[in-house]
Amino acid sequence: MTGTVVIALERFLPDARRIADALGADVLLYGPDAFRAAFAGYGRIVAVMSAGIAVRGIAPLLTDKWRDPAVVVVGPDLRYAVPVIGGHHGGNDLARELAALGITPVITTATETRGRESVEGIAARTGCDVVNRDSTRAVNAAMLDADVPLYAVTGPGLVVAGPAVSLLVRKGEYVVGVGCRKGIGAAEVTAAVRQALGVAGIAPVEVLVYATTAKKRSETGLIDAVAELGGNLVFLDDGTLNGEEAPSPSRASLIGLAGVAEPAALAISKRKELVLVKQTYGGVTVAIAR
Numbered sequence: 001m002t003g004t005v006v007i008a009l010e011r012f013l014p015d016a017r018r019i020a021d022a023l024g025a026d027v028l029l030y031g032p033d034a035f036r037a038a039f040a041g042y043g044r045i046v047a048v049m050s051a052g053i054a055v056r057g058i059a060p061l062l063t064d065k066w067r068d069p070a071v072v073v074v075g076p077d078l079r080y081a082v083p084v085i086g087g088h089h090g091g092n093d094l095a096r097e098l099a100a101l102g103i104t105p106v107i108t109t110a111t112e113t114r115g116r117e118s119v120e121g122i123a124a125r126t127g128c129d130v131v132n133r134d135s136t137r138a139v140n141a142a143m144l145d146a147d148v149p150l151y152a153v154t155g156p157g158l159v160v161a162g163p164a165v166s167l168l169v170r171k172g173e174y175v176v177g178v179g180c181r182k183g184i185g186a187a188e189v190t191a192a193v194r195q196a197l198g199v200a201g202i203a204p205v206e207v208l209v210y211a212t213t214a215k216k217r218s219e220t221g222l223i224d225a226v227a228e229l230g231g232n233l234v235f236l237d238d239g240t241l242n243g244e245e246a247p248s249p250s251r252a253s254l255i256g257l258a259g260v261a262e263p264a265a266l267a268i269s270k271r272k273e274l275v276l277v278k279q280t281y282g283g284v285t286v287a288i289a290r
Helices: 010-023 034-041 051-061 093-099 119-125 133-144 185-202 220-229 237-241 249-255 259-266
Strands: 006-010 026-029 044-049 071-073 080-085 128-130 167-172 176-178 206-215 232-235 274-281 282-288
Touching: 010 026, 010 044, 026 034, 026 176, 034 051, 044 051, 044 080, 044 093, 044 128, 044 206, 044 237, 051 071, 071 093, 080 093, 093 128, 119 128, 119 133, 119 167, 128 133, 133 259, 167 206, 176 185, 176 220, 176 259, 185 220, 185 274, 185 282, 220 232, 220 237, 232 259, 237 259
Parallel strands: 006 026, 006 044, 044 071, 176 206, 206 232
Antiparallel strands: 071 080, 128 167, 176 282, 274 282
């Protein structure tokens, strides 16, 4: 299975196969469950049909722009390719790829129509992901009116990002939530995280960020451990942590939190799925989400 699929009505299958050959994609015959199957298995979808059919097919499946696949509609006359969802998340690029077949991409995202980059575009260009995804709305809006400064912090360093500041880090699929006792040593944290990653079958390079409570900002052992692991550590405020469900009981209630490791992992994760529930290793708790 490839990451791209072309869905088409039966009468348009020859054109769909030509598009699929150009993209290295699979082909799926349109039917009542075609879009549901495509959403479950692909990150990019080309729909060779009228926009109305495609929109009605995908509407019940939409959840979140950061998780939904990019969908590009190509009219039956093969004249235009229109990203209908996920323009900043692969749709615009997919439409542009179809230009090689003589299909004109129709780009409607505001930043691109003004000749400006989006946060998501900069992230893709630099091999990064956006940590605080809610920030992109404000930052992209600001980019329409003026140049927004881009700061590169190579570290060691500490960044306090407000709601209108997008934080970009190296790409990764997983978020590791970490809680620890006061005064913990770096070696104990490192050993605990490595053990948890090993149980989950995840390599450190697959980690987007490590996350914990802002109450741990002075824990040098935790900070040094994440640095040793080659990762980025994000401190989350109480409201963010308490806004997530903590599936496992936690002593963090003593400090006014529903939990630390699990809520921290879930808060930043893309899919809001725990792949490793909270594990305790001595004075360290670890949970992993994607």
